[in-house]
Amino acid sequence: MKNFTFLINFLKTGTKALFIIGLSILSVSVMGQRVVQVPSGTELSSVILGDTLDNGDPVDPYTIYELERNGLYPVAKELNLHRILYLRAADGDGFLPFLYAQKDASNHYPKLINTKGDVVLKNIHLSNANGPDANPKWGGFRVGGTNTRVILKGCLFEYDKACSVQIRADSIKLYMENCVAAKTGNYAAYNGNGRLVDTRGYYVDTIVVKNTTVYYMQDRVLRNMGGEINYCEFDHVTVVNNQGMHGVFAFAKVHHAKLTNNLVINGEYGGDRLNDPEQTGPYPDNLHIYMVTMDTIFDDTQLEIHNNNFAFTPDLIEFFNSIDTIYKPMVLAPLVKSVLGADTANAYIEEVVDFNKMPGIPWDFLHAIYTNPQPDPMPNNWPDDIGIENVDAGYAHSYQSYSAAEGNKPLGDLKWFPEFWGVGENYASDAANTTVYPNPVKSVATFKFTIPKASNVSINIYNITGQNVASIDAGHMQKGENTFTWEVNKELPDGVYMFTVNYLNNVSSGKMVISK
Numbered sequence: 001m002k003n004f005t006f007l008i009n010f011l012k013t014g015t016k017a018l019f020i021i022g023l024s025i026l027s028v029s030v031m032g033q034r035v036v037q038v039p040s041g042t043e044l045s046s047v048i049l050g051d052t053l054d055n056g057d058p059v060d061p062y063t064i065y066e067l068e069r070n071g072l073y074p075v076a077k078e079l080n081l082h083r084i085l086y087l088r089a090a091d092g093d094g095f096l097p098f099l100y101a102q103k104d105a106s107n108h109y110p111k112l113i114n115t116k117g118d119v120v121l122k123n124i125h126l127s128n129a130n131g132p133d134a135n136p137k138w139g140g141f142r143v144g145g146t147n148t149r150v151i152l153k154g155c156l157f158e159y160d161k162a163c164s165v166q167i168r169a170d171s172i173k174l175y176m177e178n179c180v181a182a183k184t185g186n187y188a189a190y191n192g193n194g195r196l197v198d199t200r201g202y203y204v205d206t207i208v209v210k211n212t213t214v215y216y217m218q219d220r221v222l223r224n225m226g227g228e229i230n231y232c233e234f235d236h237v238t239v240v241n242n243q244g245m246h247g248v249f250a251f252a253k254v255h256h257a258k259l260t261n262n263l264v265i266n267g268e269y270g271g272d273r274l275n276d277p278e279q280t281g282p283y284p285d286n287l288h289i290y291m292v293t294m295d296t297i298f299d300d301t302q303l304e305i306h307n308n309n310f311a312f313t314p315d316l317i318e319f320f321n322s323i324d325t326i327y328k329p330m331v332l333a334p335l336v337k338s339v340l341g342a343d344t345a346n347a348y349i350e351e352v353v354d355f356n357k358m359p360g361i362p363w364d365f366l367h368a369i370y371t372n373p374q375p376d377p378m379p380n381n382w383p384d385d386i387g388i389e390n391v392d393a394g395y396a397h398s399y400q401s402y403s404a405a406e407g408n409k410p411l412g413d414l415k416w417f418p419e420f421w422g423v424g425e426n427y428a429s430d431a432a433n434t435t436v437y438p439n440p441v442k443s444v445a446t447f448k449f450t451i452p453k454a455s456n457v458s459i460n461i462y463n464i465t466g467q468n469v470a471s472i473d474a475g476h477m478q479k480g481e482n483t484f485t486w487e488v489n490k491e492l493p494d495g496v497y498m499f500t501v502n503y504l505n506n507v508s509s510g511k512m513v514i515s516k
Helices: 044-049 314-322 334-346 363-371
Strands: 019-021 025-030 033-038 064-067 072-075 085-089 098-101 113-115 119-122 125-127 141-143 149-153 156-160 163-167 172-177 180-184 195-198 204-217 228-240 249-260 263-265 290-294 302-306 308-311 330-332 434-437 444-451 455-462 468-477 480-487 495-503 506-514
Touching: 033 044, 044 064, 044 072, 072 495, 156 163, 163 172, 163 180, 180 195, 195 204, 290 334, 302 334, 330 334, 434 506, 444 455, 444 495, 455 480, 468 480, 468 495
Parallel strands: 033 064, 064 085, 072 098, 085 119, 098 125, 113 141, 119 149, 125 156, 141 163, 149 172, 156 180, 163 195, 172 204, 180 204, 204 228, 228 249, 228 263, 249 290, 249 302, 263 308, 290 330
Antiparallel strands: 019 025, 025 033, 434 444, 444 480, 455 468, 455 495, 495 506
16 A cells, blocks of 8 residues: 655745735745735736745745635636645635636636646635636646646636646656545537546556545546556545546556545446447447446556445436437446456445435436537536535435445545544535526526525625625525526626625625626
8 A cells, every 4th residue: 555655744844034925915934834825816826936036946945825715816827836836725714715717918818737846735726717708728737747746635626628637747646635526528629528637648656536526527537548557546536427438437557556435426427328439448349438447457456446336327327228329337347357356246336325415417418419419509518506615425324325435434525424524624615505507607697595594685796806896685585595686787897706695694605707
């Protein structure tokens, strides 16, 4: 088993004097570590890339940049460093700091992160929706540099045409924990993309993903093509309504792999599509598609696959059965079974569970790609009926899956189960019952929220500088779920906004993009 000593002693210690950068950004030394506190609304790349001495060297290559809760952070130039990039959210409640691309001087949106050094992100929300154009980048978060270490804890990743994390160099070590990733891969623009982790054919030292929830991916959770992976582990990962163009976990050339305690419901809702030219891969018959694949057996190959749940909901199976060329996908590829041998029987169960709050299958999109391959317009394959901060992949204790993991714990992402998880990190939001759709908003926004009892409700809209640009009296609302429709002021410029829903001295907040 790999040892992750790279998680500790990661940053250099040493005391630094107070240092002031522009825009009221304060640098302080906390327990020997230099921390730069960046106010909401600050263009982030100018701060980090400009944090240098007169000779161009960084003031301190081990600086932590601390971002405000509920903060909005445009990025006008990709964060490309040859030193550590360490971003973290400030302590406290509220939404995670929200990073999004802003047009540069050439009128183009940059990638958010394309760095060549080590990366640490703690409780950060990265969105590649690219502001008002809602035109996601291809590979908006890339990590490069040989032997780079990447630590991602409590983060949210959404809206990328390619993948949430793209590896672009050899010998990288990636550790992801307590994250949520969604809405990745754009069918109309890139037919086969949309992954959680993409190795791009490089040699990878380590990939470990734990306690992470994934939904609305167009392709595989792991895509490894061409390069070798020394060690790869997915443990307590929840995958829901994943299109799965070419499978779910593509280990390919892996030496040691561990797939344990995971929950995969509709992990490949696109189905096993016979005679589809897009459905090709390193399978013995090069015809069927499988959910767990590998293409090479090494002398030291080790596979540990057990205590998982791979299931499809009855409505999706009925859909598969209604089309002659679509089949319910098989789970383990023949080569995987040959390595597991008798352990294949313990690899997974099949049990459908109902989640507390997760988005459903995008049926309009699914029907369109099989009944009308070129509809105009193409329905969205990542609908916004539930925002990424508002998911809850917990399920009832009456299911077999609730105690089917090692230690009699639930299968899947444990952070949805307080009885097993404990307090944990506040990675998401204080607005579990508040959302807005569509998002991006063109002319009319519908706010949906739940209140515990009848109350007067008001809604406030704020721009990225914190200015209140609209105050709305929604009137008296009844107990339970309510909706309120607001017509966007035509004078409001396109961009990213915060909103608050106020009731009974409580405030729930959220983000939305206005694109008229």
